[in-house]
Amino acid sequence: MKTLDQPHTTTAAxxxxxxxxxxxxxxxxxxxxxxILMPIAIWAALAYAPTDAVQGDVQRIIYLHVPLAIxxxxxxxxxxxxxxxxxxxxxxxxxTLAYASAEVGVVFTTLMLVTGMLWGQGFWxxxxxxxxxxxxxxxxxxxIYVSYLLLRFYTGRSESGARMAAVLGIAGFIDVxxxxxxxxWWRSVHPDTNYLVDNGSSAxxxxxxxxxxxxxxxxxLLYVLLTIQVYRSLTLRRAALELRxxxxxxxxxx
Amino acid sequence: xxxxxxxxxxxxxGLIAYLGWIALRIxxxxxxxxxTRALLDEREPGSEQA
Numbered sequence: 001m002k003t004l005d006q007p008h009t010t011t012a013a014x015x016x017x018x019x020x021x022x023x024x025x026x027x028x029x030x031x032x033x034x035x036i037l038m039p040i041a042i043w044a045a046l047a048y049a050p051t052d053a054v055q056g057d058v059q060r061i062i063y064l065h066v067p068l069a070i071x072x073x074x075x076x077x078x079x080x081x082x083x084x085x086x087x088x089x090x091x092x093x094x095x096t097l098a099y100a101s102a103e104v105g106v107v108f109t110t111l112m113l114v115t116g117m118l119w120g121q122g123f124w125x126x127x128x129x130x131x132x133x134x135x136x137x138x139x140x141x142x143x144i145y146v147s148y149l150l151l152r153f154y155t156g157r158s159e160s161g162a163r164m165a166a167v168l169g170i171a172g173f174i175d176v177x178x179x180x181x182x183x184x185w186w187r188s189v190h191p192d193t194n195y196l197v198d199n200g201s202s203a204x205x206x207x208x209x210x211x212x213x214x215x216x217x218x219x220x221l222l223y224v225l226l227t228i229q230v231y232r233s234l235t236l237r238r239a240a241l242e243l244r245x246x247x248x249x250x251x252x253x254x
Numbered sequence: 255x256x257x258x259x260x261x262x263x264x265x266x267x268g269l270i271a272y273l274g275w276i277a278l279r280i281x282x283x284x285x286x287x288x289x290t291r292a293l294l295d296e297r298e299p300g301s302e303q304a
Contacts, residue, residue: 042262061261068265107272115261122257222269229276236283243290250297 023228030225037218044211058122061115063211066196067219068112073176075105075223076145076169083169086162092238095162098169100230102148104223109142124189133182134190141179144172157241 045063052059082098085091116135117127129135148168155161183192195203202209 038266042266046258046262057255057258060258064261064265107268111265111268114264118257118261118264226269226273226276229273229280233276233279233283236280236287240283240286240290243287243294247290247294247297250294 027225027228030221030228034218034221034225037214037221041211041215041218044207044214049208049211050205055123058119061119061122063215065112065115065119066212067216068108068115070216071219071223072105072109072112072141073180074220075101075108075227076141076173076176078227079105079145079148079169080173083166086166087170092162095166096231096234096238097227098166099152099234100227102145102152102169103230104226106142106145106149107226108219108223109138109145113138113142129189132189133186134179134188137175137179137182141172141175144168144175148172157238 041063045060049060049063051057078101079098082094082101086094086098116138120129121127148165151165151168152161155164182188183190196212197203204212
């Protein structure tokens, strides 16, 4: 029996080591890509893109605000799918992915709200308008996923906590299409997507489109890189807790 | 111009600080794992294979 098990265990260990090596290469590629794109994105936004005739330089905040507004949709969609898969398969890896993506999504949403307020103060003369449906539904979205993180924090590593968080991660996603369509369903001072896209092509000048695309690529790489890092920290945290429990058991026995 | 500079500073400094904080979190947990493993090995010799 031992002679049959030995090669099987060795193959599994080799496969695990290979996966870890590919993940490391992927992370290095993502990190290098983000490091290259970040200065290009800043240069394109501040120097290459043309100055808006109506809003002036403050309009350049668009190159931060739009990618930071789209990526939380992606992050919370990942939470939504991973939460469904966790409830279906009961595999902790899906739960960890949902947790990691929610954390990064909240960071991006926070930065999106801050850049929006700075843009609003610079152009409208006020940072916030509670009567605006896009702003209010986005704030609700932020509150939903901050609640998700608080729930994770206070329920620890319990299975019931993970289940409750998965339900919140699925239900909370309902707000994403509401945020997106708020500008078309209700009267809003916030610009709609026609500001960016007109009849399927870019409504912005070519240089501005380039700046927006480079910025979007840089933030996308950062989102993936950050999610992998948070996923790793959560996996290690679980391993540390399991080890600590074993150490406490060993201390109790001796 | 002030709002533009503030926005770029908040976003890029914020993201880099967040990345640094995650790196510190990972380092802290790795250190905790190593310490616990050493402690466990003292109590259960040969447990690192488990």
